Amino acid sequence: MKRVMFSQPHKHMQLIPVPMEGTTTGLNFPMEAKLNAASGNLDPGVIFETGLPFSHLCSKVSSDMTHHQVASIYERMFSRLDLASDVKTAKNPSYNLLLTKKYMFMVPRRAEKAFGISLNSMVFAGTILVKTEEEKKSVEKEGPLAFMKAVTWGQ
Numbered sequence: 001m002k003r004v005m006f007s008q009p010h011k012h013m014q015l016i017p018v019p020m021e022g023t024t025t026g027l028n029f030p031m032e033a034k035l036n037a038a039s040g041n042l043d044p045g046v047i048f049e050t051g052l053p054f055s056h057l058c059s060k061v062s063s064d065m066t067h068h069q070v071a072s073i074y075e076r077m078f079s080r081l082d083l084a085s086d087v088k089t090a091k092n093p094s095y096n097l098l099l100t101k102k103y104m105f106m107v108p109r110r111a112e113k114a115f116g117i118s119l120n121s122m123v124f125a126g127t128i129l130v131k132t133e134e135e136k137k138s139v140e141k142e143g144p145l146a147f148m149k150a151v152t153w154g155q
Contacts, residue, residue, distance in 0.1 A: 014121065028100065030126025030144075035103050045073055047080065053145075054152035056107040056124075057081060063101060070104070077106040096121035107152055114150035115142055123147055 035058060038050035044060040057077045061070055074097070078084055083093040094109040098121060107124050115138050122129060128147055130136045139147065 031105075031124065032100075032102075035105065039103075045069060047073070047076060052148070054107070054149055054154060055081060056105065056152070058103055058105045060102060061099070061104050073104055074106075077104070081106060081108050083108060096124055098124055109151055110153050111151045114147040117147070119147060119151055123151070 034050050034052070038048060038058065039060050042048060042060060044062045044065060047057050047059045049056065050058055057080060059073045059077070061073065081095070083095055096107045096109060098105040105124060112118055117128070117130065117135050117138065119128065123144070126144060128139050128144060130139060
């Protein structure tokens with residue numbers, strides 16, 4: 001897989017308060033329902049896929065995990081998604097990592113934009129930030145999943 005760089009030449013973190021504004025379902029963020037359904041009765045630390053049509057991995061996490069346990073999940077996901085090969089060849093792998101109180105979700109990226117709109121990691125939480133009415137109409141027309149698929153690698 002060829003990896004490419006995107007909008008930020010460095011790793012950075014975004015802290016988003018939950019529940020997210022506009023979430024009226026009792027969920028903290030729109031994708032939480034998909035993660036809940038896919039994880040079922042799995043124990044924290046077990047790595048799984050959600051059935052979404054792009055390369056990704058997830059794991060439940062819990063507040064009683066040590067930082068070593070959380071780091072181990074991250075390292076196993078990083079390796080299984082073959083992101084480590086980029087590091088060995090001196091490339092900075094492109095991926096998004098979402099970490100909530102319940103889940104870790106890692107997604108390799110292949111593009112910065114979809115349908116002309118720059119996307120950050122929040123697309124994988126189920127939120128697309130738009131700047132114009134035209135961009136809003138594009139999101140409504142294509143749907144969030146089309147945007148996710150456009151910036152990721154297939155299964």
